[in-house]
Amino acid sequence: MKIVDAEFVKSAVEPETWPPAERPEIAFVGRSNVGKSSMLNRLSGRKALARVSNTPGRTRLLNFFDLTIERGASREILRICDLPGYGFAKVSKTERANWSQMIGAYLEEREALKAVVVIIDVRIGPTDDDLEMLRWLDAEGRRSIVVATKLDKLPKAKRAGRLRQIEVQLQMTARSLLGFSSEEGLGRDELLGRILEAAHAD
Ligand SMILES: Nc1nc2c(ncn2[C@@H]2O[C@H](COP(=O)(O)OP(=O)(O)OP(=O)(O)O)[C@@H](O)[C@H]2O)c(=O)[nH]1
């Protein structure tokens, strides 16, 4: 299983400007700075793919990417939506409200959306915003894939225990929480597997 092509599709806000819902889509959400773009880059094997979304002015938008995945003799294209990060303290109330409206509309309405990858920092654990997002996704009937990233920042001996601790906080089973590191590439194949599984579920 490998990603043979990765490309930026477009940035958008208003539903009328979203790209057509023509293929299974997976969204990435999480706190600002948690490592969403880095995860997308690591997943795609393209160091600067998501840098597009880091240029000023684009960070408040929905950023769409297409990944071409090869499995044996077959190829398929998945669309990823990198959402702007939440919980950024310096953001004004108005900006926060705009964010909620944009993200809410996308997560509620997007027909092609198959799953939401909720990214948390393994050192910090789930924040109130993360918990609120997870509860909201559940209530909306959206499938979530929870990933704890920056695993490389913990000593190897502490990683498994810390992941289990977070699972308990999230009331999840062992299979549910994925450990990840964009720095070391840990968890990449598992995450890709989960994303593909979700893309084909109904
Ligand atoms: N050590 C380590 N650093 C990471 C990892 N993932 C991201 N970082 C660092 O964390 C910082 C933020 O990463 P981004 O990928 O830009 O985070 P983001 O969630 O896309 O941020 P916003 O777009 O602002 O919401 C950068 O300095 C990254 O190098 C990781 O797995 N390990």
Ligand SMILES: [Mg+2]
């Ligand atoms: Mg980003």
